[in-house]
Amino acid sequence: MQLTKETIAEHNQSLAKSHQKQFDFIAEGVNDLQTLLQKLIDFQIAIPSWALGSGGTRFGRFPGDGEPRNLEEKIADVGLLHALNQSSGAISLHIPWDIPKDAPAIKTLAAMHGLKFDAVNSNTFQDQPDQALSYKFGSLQHVDKAVRRQAIDHNIEVIKHGVNLGSKALTVWLSDGSCFPGQLNFRKAFQRTLESLQEIYAALPDDWKVFVEYKAFEPNFYSMTVGDWGQSYLYANKLGPKAYTLVDLGHHLPNANIEQIVSLLMMENKLAGFHFNDSKYGDDDLTVGSINPSSLFLFFNELVEGMDARGMNHATDLGWMIDASHNVKDPLEDLLQSIEAIMIAYAQALLVNTKELKAAQEVNDVVRCQEILQTAYRTDTRPLIAEARIRSGGALEPLQLFRNLKVRDELIKERGKKTVATGL
Numbered sequence: 001m002q003l004t005k006e007t008i009a010e011h012n013q014s015l016a017k018s019h020q021k022q023f024d025f026i027a028e029g030v031n032d033l034q035t036l037l038q039k040l041i042d043f044q045i046a047i048p049s050w051a052l053g054s055g056g057t058r059f060g061r062f063p064g065d066g067e068p069r070n071l072e073e074k075i076a077d078v079g080l081l082h083a084l085n086q087s088s089g090a091i092s093l094h095i096p097w098d099i100p101k102d103a104p105a106i107k108t109l110a111a112m113h114g115l116k117f118d119a120v121n122s123n124t125f126q127d128q129p130d131q132a133l134s135y136k137f138g139s140l141q142h143v144d145k146a147v148r149r150q151a152i153d154h155n156i157e158v159i160k161h162g163v164n165l166g167s168k169a170l171t172v173w174l175s176d177g178s179c180f181p182g183q184l185n186f187r188k189a190f191q192r193t194l195e196s197l198q199e200i201y202a203a204l205p206d207d208w209k210v211f212v213e214y215k216a217f218e219p220n221f222y223s224m225t226v227g228d229w230g231q232s233y234l235y236a237n238k239l240g241p242k243a244y245t246l247v248d249l250g251h252h253l254p255n256a257n258i259e260q261i262v263s264l265l266m267m268e269n270k271l272a273g274f275h276f277n278d279s280k281y282g283d284d285d286l287t288v289g290s291i292n293p294s295s296l297f298l299f300f301n302e303l304v305e306g307m308d309a310r311g312m313n314h315a316t317d318l319g320w321m322i323d324a325s326h327n328v329k330d331p332l333e334d335l336l337q338s339i340e341a342i343m344i345a346y347a348q349a350l351l352v353n354t355k356e357l358k359a360a361q362e363v364n365d366v367v368r369c370q371e372i373l374q375t376a377y378r379t380d381t382r383p384l385i386a387e388a389r390i391r392s393g394g395a396l397e398p399l400q401l402f403r404n405l406k407v408r409d410e411l412i413k414e415r416g417k418k419t420v421a422t423g424l
């Protein structure tokens, strides 16, 4: 299904009057409005190929209808999102779930939808049907050199697929670790993993990066070999300048101060980027901003401050990606909500009066500091985001238009019911 410019223009026209009123109201108080709108226009969030179908839990999966059946349809879905919001201009592939059979054709198809290829993701957390050796007891950390070799070769193959598509980074998330005390020698597991990563690092093209993602627990429940930002930072530091730490919001223990983590990683120039999601307890699959939008804001506040301190380009110098996939919503509607939440928090962070905040910090005016942050957080930035969206050709209300056009019904007509996205 393709969305035409005319359809979007008609939708925008029908809502133009009330939008203008809301926009004028907030725009009046914004300093340097054009710069702020341009930052919102430039900001793009990559969509992971695995978020386009319903996710599951270990208790089961409830597939939706009309889900993409192959890589081409996944690209079409991200193209739909991007046509609606003009903020989802990249897709992140998962190998081997999304091996492109004809890379030039896939690249052309993505370009037709205005999409780039973000970081490619390797998978050594499950066994594939044609695989010689098992990852049951880990991959890059495995005690058996042959298993490590297989996992290293897989990562190098992923890099090759990424090169063919124009990706510039490899994300490595390992499920390696242990489930019981005594199962693993922590130091040896670390060393083996480091040596494996060094071989992968050596295979990176000059202009590539490797992102080392960490996770506190699951699927291993006693130790994870890349379990927190300290461990990831150790690997990234030992590997070299092309290695960075990737922060997934849902991969921390409860109440972790993620904004402080990203602030310090940026200070050390070791922050790769993000996987966005939200969680209440220990999960990592809920819609961004659905549980705790204020912590999303605080996190963006540190990012904007830290990026500005280093003179970084907000849109291009860090990797921004959603990493969530659950059981109960239409995946495309869920992604539209996630993108909106990210844009809201980013816009709020851009509204923080940094000059006044710095001055208040210098004189220990704690009350003033809180007021400054909360003034930004309590601003309804949605009209600003909508304005940026329509200026770049998107819809004023993406979710409303998605529903008005009955996009999911159209996809079911094209693809059928009970379709399963590859890899899920």
Ligand SMILES: [Mn+2]
Pocket: 173, 213, 248, 275, 323
């Ligand atoms: Mn992740």
